Amino acid sequence: MQSLSNRSKLVVNKEMTFMERIYLPAILKGMWTTLKHFFRNVTGKTATLRYPEVKRDFAPVYRGWHVLKRDEQGRENCTACGLCAVACPAEAITMTAAEREKGEEHLYREEKYAAVYEINMLRCIFCGLCEEACPKEAIFLTDRIVPTDYVRQNFVFGKDMLVEGVEPEKRINVKVRQKHVTEKK
Amino acid sequence: MSQYLFLTLALVSVATALLMVLSRNPVHSVLYLIATFFAIAGQYVLLNAQFLAIVHIIVYAGAIMVLFLFVLMLLNLNNATEPQKSNAWKVTGAIASGSLLLVMVGALKGSSAAVAQVAHKADVGLVQNLGRVLFTDFVVPFEIAGILFLAAMVGAVLVGKRDIKL
Amino acid sequence: MSALLLFISAVIIEKTALVLVMFLITLGIAAYSTYGERKVAAFLQDRLGPDRAGPWGILQPLADGAKMFTKEDFIPKDSNKWLFILGPGAFIFVALMTSAVIPWGTYFTGFGLNVDLQVADVNIGILYVMGFVSLGVYGIMIGGWASNNKYSLFGAIRASSQMISYELAMGLSIISVILITGTLSLRGIADGQAGTWLGFIPQWNVFLQPLGFIIFFVCALAETNRAPFDLPECETELVGGYHTEYSAMKLGSFLFAEYINMFISSAVISTVYFGGYNFPGIDPSWLWGLMGPVVIFAKTFFFIFVFMWIRWTLPRFRYDQLMHLGWKSLIPLSILNMLLTGAGILCLG
Numbered sequence: 197m198q199s200l201s202n203r204s205k206l207v208v209n210k211e212m213t214f215m216e217r218i219y220l221p222a223i224l225k226g227m228w229t230t231l232k233h234f235f236r237n238v239t240g241k242t243a244t245l246r247y248p249e250v251k252r253d254f255a256p257v258y259r260g261w262h263v264l265k266r267d268e269q270g271r272e273n274c275t276a277c278g279l280c281a282v283a284c285p286a287e288a289i290t291m292t293a294a295e296r297e298k299g300e301e302h303l304y305r306e307e308k309y310a311a312v313y314e315i316n317m318l319r320c321i322f323c324g325l326c327e328e329a330c331p332k333e334a335i336f337l338t339d340r341i342v343p344t345d346y347v348r349q350n351f352v353f354g355k356d357m358l359v360e361g362v363e364p365e366k367r368i369n370v371k372v373r374q375k376h377v378t379e380k381k
Numbered sequence: 382m383s384q385y386l387f388l389t390l391a392l393v394s395v396a397t398a399l400l401m402v403l404s405r406n407p408v409h410s411v412l413y414l415i416a417t418f419f420a421i422a423g424q425y426v427l428l429n430a431q432f433l434a435i436v437h438i439i440v441y442a443g444a445i446m447v448l449f450l451f452v453l454m455l456l457n458l459n460n461a462t463e464p465q466k467s468n469a470w471k472v473t474g475a476i477a478s479g480s481l482l483l484v485m486v487g488a489l490k491g492s493s494a495a496v497a498q499v500a501h502k503a504d505v506g507l508v509q510n511l512g513r514v515l516f517t518d519f520v521v522p523f524e525i526a527g528i529l530f531l532a533a534m535v536g537a538v539l540v541g542k543r544d545i546k547l
Numbered sequence: 548m549s550a551l552l553l554f555i556s557a558v559i560i561e562k563t564a565l566v567l568v569m570f571l572i573t574l575g576i577a578a579y580s581t582y583g584e585r586k587v588a589a590f591l592q593d594r595l596g597p598d599r600a601g602p603w604g605i606l607q608p609l610a611d612g613a614k615m616f617t618k619e620d621f622i623p624k625d626s627n628k629w630l631f632i633l634g635p636g637a638f639i640f641v642a643l644m645t646s647a648v649i650p651w652g653t654y655f656t657g658f659g660l661n662v663d664l665q666v667a668d669v670n671i672g673i674l675y676v677m678g679f680v681s682l683g684v685y686g687i688m689i690g691g692w693a694s695n696n697k698y699s700l701f702g703a704i705r706a707s708s709q710m711i712s713y714e715l716a717m718g719l720s721i722i723s724v725i726l727i728t729g730t731l732s733l734r735g736i737a738d739g740q741a742g743t744w745l746g747f748i749p750q751w752n753v754f755l756q757p758l759g760f761i762i763f764f765v766c767a768l769a770e771t772n773r774a775p776f777d778l779p780e781c782e783t784e785l786v787g788g789y790h791t792e793y794s795a796m797k798l799g800s801f802l803f804a805e806y807i808n809m810f811i812s813s814a815v816i817s818t819v820y821f822g823g824y825n826f827p828g829i830d831p832s833w834l835w836g837l838m839g840p841v842v843i844f845a846k847t848f849f850f851i852f853v854f855m856w857i858r859w860t861l862p863r864f865r866y867d868q869l870m871h872l873g874w875k876s877l878i879p880l881s882i883l884n885m886l887l888t889g890a891g892i893l894c895l896g
Contacts, residue, residue: 230591435678454692
């Protein structure tokens with residue numbers, strides 16, 4: 197078969213030459229390679245970031261820990277339609293709907309809301325299909341990393357872990373993500 | 382000072398030699414024998430024969446006993462697999478080693494005066510003197526020993542390559 | 548009589564102090580070699596290495612030591628208990644003994660003292676080193692056998708056969724050096740390398756014995772069980788080799804002794820082939836005689852770095868390749884080197 201890249205080398209089981217048999221030239225060549233790496237790293241040009249102090253920049257469309265958004269008046273957007281759960285390829289989302297009572301208008305935007313909303317973070321594959329399915333712009337993936345834990349149960353995130361806070365400083369900015377998703381729609 | 386050192390080393394060497402013969406576990410025997418060699422090397426140092434002492438350690442403790450230990454570990458000998466010898470064997474062994482002891486005592490009895498003379502020269506064991514003596518006074522035994530070792534090496538190669546055509 | 552006693556006790560105090568200082572320096576260097584090893588490995592592999600404990604991670608060896616001491620000290624049920632303890636003890640003892648004959652400098656002359664910077668100038672120094680190197684195998688063998696574990700036994704047997712094989716080539720390459728210098732004392736060998744040729748080439752044995760140096764260096768790698776000859780503890784085949792069953796500080800002393808061995812081998816290489824405390828343009832008696840130790844330690848550290856550099860560059864040998872290299876290449880080459888040296892000395896004077 198003809199080589200397309202012209203980079204393939206034909207393997208020949210030929211006798212080694214004297215220079216190859218005494219190993220030393222090849223060993224010195226290898227040591228020269230590692231020495232170059234050594235000096236590159238000693239002079240501080242490492243690829244490693246010291247994580248907790250220095251953080252790597254995320255892509256603006258990074259898909260991490262989900263957020264359930266509130267609108268400008270602090271009401272939850274989610275109406276528990278279940279489209280996200282249907283769209284989810286990993287079957288990670290589950291919810292229980294409830295009807296909005298009188299006097300709860302400042303909490304929920306629509307008449308129906310999710311009383312329970314759970315995402316199993318161990319099942320989730322962070323594909324982002326839930327936000328694409330959502331008609332109410334209620335769920336978004338953010339650039340926050342899902343925290344670690346020792347117990348499996350703690351990875352089932354309820355509303356306490358998903359819904360953003362009411363106060364302005366606790367709001368989570370998803371502008372970039374919002375633009376990205378809505379444009380796609 | 383050196384009297385006490387000599388006595389300590391002599392006691393240690395005799396004790397470890399006895400333990401080597403008497404211990405049931407062959408690996409323990411080897412380790413006691415190594416301790417014996419160290420005590421004997423200490424005696425050499427007391428006689429100003431540092432070269433002999435260190436060569437003794439390198440050759441016996443460092444090489445030969447390693448090979449012994451090596452074989453023992455590979456065979457994994459222990460008490461259960463050791464065959465019980467009958468009393469006749471024990472009597473034979475006692476007679477054989479007893480006659481060896483007699484021969485050695487007899488041989489050493491006459492030479493004790495000569496040994497004492499040599500030991501008092503301070504630098505007799507240094508490498509220079511040893512080399513000079515080996516290549517002048519004792520050159521014939523030295524060369525014969527060399528030929529003996531060569532023969533042993535040839536023999537070892539022959540045994541190792543059993544299917545060699547002669 | 549009392550003057551003689553005073554002299555003897557002064558000598559004993561001097562030597563004890565020197566032994567203690569050397570002991571502490573050896574342990575410190577061994578501890579920091581573990582840190583150096585991890586740093587060098589990291590840099591050679593484009594990583595950072597330990598940098599959390601203290602600035603640049605320089606407290607890492609202390610953390611490792613604390614960990615080693617506080618871990619569970621486990622002795623397997625069917626192992627031979629006394630030999631199991633004796634193994635690492637013997638290994639680290641033998642490793643520490645070797646530094647006694649290495650000349651770290653000429654004389655320390657500060658504070659009105661005149662101290663010989665060598666613990667013992669025995670006239671057979673180089674043989675003493677060889678002897679204790681050859682004893683190092685007992686710690687490994689006893690430990691590996693007493694563990695009552697197949698992998699440990701394999702590691703121990705590999706270690707012993709490897710060390711016996713490479714000792715021969717090592718001894719033969721040293722004979723060539725002895726032929727040139729005419730002495731077995733390490734002090735004599737170091738002093739014989741003072742001065743220069745043509746004003747700038749240092750009179751080091753490595754320029755007279757390049758082949759011998761390469762053989763000696765390869766054998767030193769094999770004797771210290773360092774990569775590419777670390778088959779006794781090769782984790783891809785033998786779990787952990789001879790120290791599979793060891794934990795806590797008993798494992799620690801095995802690992803520690805390996806680094807001590809590396810330090811001592813580097814010091815011996817610097818002394819025998821690279822002029823010891825001599826360096827052209829530097830008088831070892833500068834700084835009250837402390838310039839000698841500075842020079843020899845610089846050389847030693849360089850060789851420790853080379854040991855690490857080789858470890859993180861070369862892949863491990865296969866066992867038959869190891870034996871081939873030892874018996875079929877290095878021993879014939881060292882005999883050839885010996886004959887050439889002898890012929891050279893005969894022709895040139």
